[in-house]
Amino acid sequence: MDASTGKKVKIIGPGSSNVDLTGFAPHLPVAGETVMGTDMHIGPGGKGSNQMTAAARAGGEVYFITRIGQDVFGETMRRHFEGEGFCTAYITAPAGETTGCALIEIDQQDGQNRIMVIPGANLHLTPADVAAAEADFADADAVIAQLEIPMDTVAEAKALAHRYGKPFILNPAPFGQVPEGLFDGVDWLTPNETEASFFTGVEVKTVEDARRAAAILLDRGVKNVVITLGVAGAFWTDGTASCHVPGIPVKAVETTGAGDTFNGALAVAIAEGHSPEYALRFANAAAALSVTRLGAAASAPRRDEILSFMEKAY
Numbered sequence: 001m002d003a004s005t006g007k008k009v010k011i012i013g014p015g016s017s018n019v020d021l022t023g024f025a026p027h028l029p030v031a032g033e034t035v036m037g038t039d040m041h042i043g044p045g046g047k048g049s050n051q052m053t054a055a056a057r058a059g060g061e062v063y064f065i066t067r068i069g070q071d072v073f074g075e076t077m078r079r080h081f082e083g084e085g086f087c088t089a090y091i092t093a094p095a096g097e098t099t100g101c102a103l104i105e106i107d108q109q110d111g112q113n114r115i116m117v118i119p120g121a122n123l124h125l126t127p128a129d130v131a132a133a134e135a136d137f138a139d140a141d142a143v144i145a146q147l148e149i150p151m152d153t154v155a156e157a158k159a160l161a162h163r164y165g166k167p168f169i170l171n172p173a174p175f176g177q178v179p180e181g182l183f184d185g186v187d188w189l190t191p192n193e194t195e196a197s198f199f200t201g202v203e204v205k206t207v208e209d210a211r212r213a214a215a216i217l218l219d220r221g222v223k224n225v226v227i228t229l230g231v232a233g234a235f236w237t238d239g240t241a242s243c244h245v246p247g248i249p250v251k252a253v254e255t256t257g258a259g260d261t262f263n264g265a266l267a268v269a270i271a272e273g274h275s276p277e278y279a280l281r282f283a284n285a286a287a288a289l290s291v292t293r294l295g296a297a298a299s300a301p302r303r304d305e306i307l308s309f310m311e312k313a314y
Contacts, residue, residue, distance in 0.1 A: 009141040009271035011055045013169075014065040014130050014157050015048015016122040016148035017091075018100040019073040020296055022256070028107045028114055038108065044080035045102050045296040046122070047146040047173060050257050054264025054300040055144070056084045058286060060271065063136050065090040065129055065157075067121035073099035074121075080297065090133045097121040100148075104256055104296075111252035111291065117148070117174075125149045127156035137164055141271035144169040144263065151179050158186065167270055171263045172199065184221030188270060190263055191217075192228045207244045210235040214242075226280065228262055233284055236276045245280040248288040248313040257296035262287040265306065285310035 022041045029035040044053070048066055056062040064086050068074035070093050077099060081088050100120035106113050130153055137143065143161035145154045145168075154170070161168035162185060169188040172178070175195040183189060183199075193204040202213040204227065214225035218239045228234045233247035265286035269279035286306045293299035301309070 008059060008061040009268060010063065010136070010139065011052070011060040011142050011144060011267050011271060012063040012065070012133065012136050012140040013048070013052070013144040014125055014149055014153050015052065015144075015146055016046035016100060016119070017044075017049045017066045017068050017077050018046035018102045018117060018122070019043070019076050020045030020102045020104055020256075022104040022106060022295070024106045024108050026108055028105055028112070041294060042076075043295050043298055044077055046100055047148045047171070047260055049077065049080070050260035050297045050300070051144060051146065051171065051264040051267070052086065053080075053084055053297040054261040054286060055267050056086065057300045057302050058265040058268040058282075058306060059303040060268045061087070063087040063090065063133065063140070065125070065133055067097065067125045067129070068093050069097045069099035069121050070095060071099055073101060087136075090129065092129065094121070094124070097124060106254055106256070111255045113254070113256050115256070119148065122149055125153050127153050129153065130156040130160065134160055137161065137166065140164070140166050142167050142169060142267050144171070144267045146171045146173055147176065147178070148174065151182065155179070155182060158182075161187075169263070169267050169270065171259070173259065175199065183217065186222050188224045188226060188266075189217055189222045190226045190228065190266065192259055193230065196227045204229075207232070207235055211237065211242065215239070224276070226266065228259060234262070234280045236280055238276075243277045243280065245277060245284055248284060248309075250288045250292050252291040254294050254299065255291050257299045258287045258291050260296065261290040261300045264300065281310055281314050282306060285313055288313070
C-alpha cells in the first residue's frame with residue numbers, strides 16, 4: 001500500500017506460467033529407484049505466476065504478461081489469475097501452444113524438492129508481448145522478471161522499466177548462461193545461494209560469502225543485490241551500505257514456493273518505498289509462512305498475515 005496515496009502499488013512484468021503436478025513421498029528416489037508416493041496435488045505454478053501471486057497477496061495490483069495454451073492446464077491457470085485479481089489484459093493463449101507444466105517431487109521428511117519443468121508456451125513469450133503493455137509500464141511502481149522465459153523478453157522488460165524510471169527486479173532463476181550485459185543496470189538482483197555461486201564463482205554458504213559474491217555482481221552493473229540464504233535469511237548491499245536479516249525458524253512442510261514468495265513480497269515492499277532492511281524482513285516473513293503450507297502459489301500468505309508474523313518475529 002502506497003503510504004502517500006493509500007492505493008495498492010502496481011507491479012508489472014513478464015513471466016512463466018506452469019501447472020504444477022506435485023507428488024509426495026517418504027524420500028526422493030535415486031536413479032533407477034521406484035518410490036511409492038503418498039499424495040499428489042495439481043495447481044498453478046511457474047516462477048512468474050508464483051511471484052505475481054505472492055505480490056498480489058502481499059498487497060500489490062498485478063499486471064502479468066504471460067502465455068498459456070488452449071488446453072485444460074491453460075483453463076486452470078486462467079481461473080487462478082482471475083481468482084487472484086490479476087489484470088488479465090496481457091495473458092494470451094495462442095492456438096497450437098501448450099501450457100507449461102512442472103513435475104515436482106517432495107520429500108515428506110524435510111520438505112526438500114526436485115523439479116522438472118516443461119516450458120511449453122513460456123518459450124514463445126516475446127518482446128512484442130512486453131511492448132504491448134508499455135502504457136502500463138509507464139505508471140507502474142515496480143517491474144519484476146525471472147529467467148523461465150526468453151532472455152530477449154526479459155531484456156525488453158528491463159528496457160521499458162528504465163525508460164520510465166521504474167525499479168527493475170530480476171530474479172535470476174533458474175540459473176544458466178545469460179546474455180552479456182543483462183545484469184547491467186538491474187536495480188535489484190535477487191539470487192539465492194546456489195544462483196549467486198553460479199554467477200560469481202564464489203561458493204556462497206555464509207553471510208560473508210554473500211558479501212563477496214554481491215561485490216562481484218555490483219561490479220557487473222547491478223545497483224542492489226539481495227542474496228537469499230535459506231534458513232539463514234537474506235543479505236542486501238548496494239556497495240555502500242548493507243544489512244543481513246536473519247531467517248525465521250519454522251517447521252517446513254514444502255519449500256517449493258519459498259523463493260518465489262520472497263521475491264513477490266520483496267517487489268511490493270520496494271514498490272512501496274520501504275528501506276532495504278524492512279523489505280527483507282517483509283519478504284522473509286512471507287517466505288517463512290509459505291514453507292509451512294503446501295503448494296507453490298497456493299502457499300503465498302496474505303498481507304495481514306505477513307505483517308502480523310513479521311511483527312512477532314522481528
